[in-house]
Amino acid sequence: MTAATYMHRGLLPLFVLALSLGSNFTVQGDEGVPPNTENSLVIEAENFASQHLDSKRRWIVFSKESQPHHYPDADQPHYHNASAGKYIELLPDTRTNHHELLEQGENFSQQPGKLAILSYPTYFASPGKYYVWARAYSTGSEDNGVHIGLNGQWPASGQRLQLCQGKHQWTWSSAQRSKENHCGVANTISLDIPSAGVHTIQVSMREDGFELDQLLLTMNKDVQPQGIVPGKPKVSSAPLEKKVMLHQIDNYQRILAAPTDFTYPTSNNHDVEQIPFYHHKKEHALAINAVQQTFRNQFAYAEYQVQAKEAGQYTLTLVTLSEIDGESKYQVMINDKIVGQFQNPETAIDYQEAYFHIDKVTLLKDDIIKVAAMAVTNGKIPENGGTAFARGRWRALVLSRPES
Ligand SMILES: [Ca+2]
Ligand SMILES: [Ca+2]
Ligand SMILES: [Ca+2]
Incomplete structure (x- = not known):
């Protein structure tokens, strides 16, 4: 089981609060105030509900059980330390370095919401501004950008999520690439959730070869995810009623x-x-x-x-x-x-x-x-x-x- 840590920047933590969330999960809080875990949620990237506009590039799930693929790709799979042992990668990856041709609308999409769109219907207990973090694995300079959208919209605050630090490992980023700063700064990718209830978080291609393990959405600007972030204990659905009689009657008018x-x-x-x-x-x-x-x-x-x-x-x-x-x-x-x-x-x-x-x-x-x-x-x-x-x-x- 992987321990994960929310680290607070700034003040030296005065105590460590161990919070049981179904796996080893420690939270370092300031002055006895734990981070607002109520207003954070984790999405496993491979748990998308649907994918569309995927005729040129497609998000493919990788895990220990995956069969070898034969698409252009410059690196080996990285499921061994992915959350839930699974992640997704956008393939084929035909632009792995800047020597290879950039083909707009093929291996690169400056526009969000044009290619390889994933949807994640997600329940939000509270509306508001959520910072979006992606746990991604980059091995080159052309596999580290992606777009984040909401309910079929691609707001400016969700475009060009970029990873620069932490190559060759799973790394969290919430930085938006800008002309002035290609690497961006933390907490510049965000979505405004308009109401409590279910909203569809979306992901679309910016660069092919992007590898995505988890998304973290949090209203807490002080949260910096590290390692695998465990999902909150899944809110278990109420059990559905089972048959209590006529057990073997499975076909009747x-x-x-x-x-x-x-x-x-x-x-x-x-x-x-x-x-x-x-x-x-x-x-x-x-x-x-x-x-x-x-x-x-x-x-x-x-x-x-x-x-x-x-x-x-x-x-x-x-x-x-x-x-x-x-x-x-x-x-x-x-x-x-x-x-x-x-x-x-x-x-x-x-x-x-x-x-x-x-x-x-x-x-x-x-x-x-x-x-x-x-x-x-x-x-x-x-x-x-x-x-x-x-x-x-x-x-x-x-x-x-x-x-x-
Ligand atoms: Ca790859
Ligand atoms: Ca690429
Ligand atoms: Ca995963």
């Missing part, structure tokens, strides 16, 4: 949920003619309360009337839930004709989904689909303390496109 799409006699009816289902809310299922012995070994029925827009041919999948104290039986009927009969497998895992498929079922408007379930105990589990209250469990009937 309609899920008919047992408790909410079907109609069924409920336990409140006390209808002795019909075995009732109850809504097992925690399991999103219908189940039979088989504690009542009269509710065992007989089918309970739930039904659904097919709607016009559901007419068609399907594979039906009955999704049941396993039980450890019985192997419930099921039937699926269309207009009282049995099209599928199943029995839960014996299992040691309670409430595990089981899937039973019925191929090539044609449904017409107003057809009645019935799902019947029967509580079957296997006698292997003692009744007292068992789970007989929830048997004949099923969760859904799924309508899927038949496999062609």
Whole structure:
């Protein structure tokens, strides 16, 4: 892990504050005031979102895994001490020294935003003036200039970022080349971020052969980055919701949920003619309360009337839930004709989904689909303390496109 240091120019640091940002990262602060890390952000150059106008020169990512390339290039790769082990270089590099021909619009672009444009959508917590630093690797006199832009604009303050010092190593610069001073001075490259929110930082060609590892944008003029600057801990996105049921249903046109799409006699009816289902809310299922012995070994029925827009041919999948104290039986009927009969497998895992498929079922408007379930105990589990209250469990009937 590479330690990086923000060094403050000027006052001798009175103390060193170690700030944990997910890697070894030390900040030297003045008088107990750490640099404003809230208003600094790091971009890995190789993490660009897009590249365009790249038909003549193109930013190419280099890392240990890179294949050898065959473009004109005057030096070897430099990924070994690049941040994240990766960087980008603008190739081909046909002007590596001033003896080689300068071709405007080919290997050089005085104008920003004309060639090899990279985009980095970036979130800014605060608007304001950000100094832009580039960590670049230059081995010659014609591979050390680049343009920085913002949201498709190329303000004067972002043009001609230049590196002079620190050849043959990764070096930070925020200096703008000027007629009077080809090397420029620090903090003369900046962008004005107009508002909090996402803005697109951009990079375009000035000189081919430019090698870029990181960009640092900071509102703090006293920051001088050294070495690899670790990114702030990535703001982790909130986890997206994952499926909690119907795990193996990966192709469906309609899920008919047992408790909410079907109609069924409920336990409140006390209808002795019909075995009732109850809504097992925690399991999103219908189940039979088989504690009542009269509710065992007989089918309970739930039904659904097919709607016009559901007419068609399907594979039906009955999704049941396993039980450890019985192997419930099921039937699926269309207009009282049995099209599928199943029995839960014996299992040691309670409430595990089981899937039973019925191929090539044609449904017409107003057809009645019935799902019947029967509580079957296997006698292997003692009744007292068992789970007989929830048997004949099923969760859904799924309508899927038949496999062609
Ligand atoms: Ca090169
Ligand atoms: Ca060049
Ligand atoms: Ca990098």
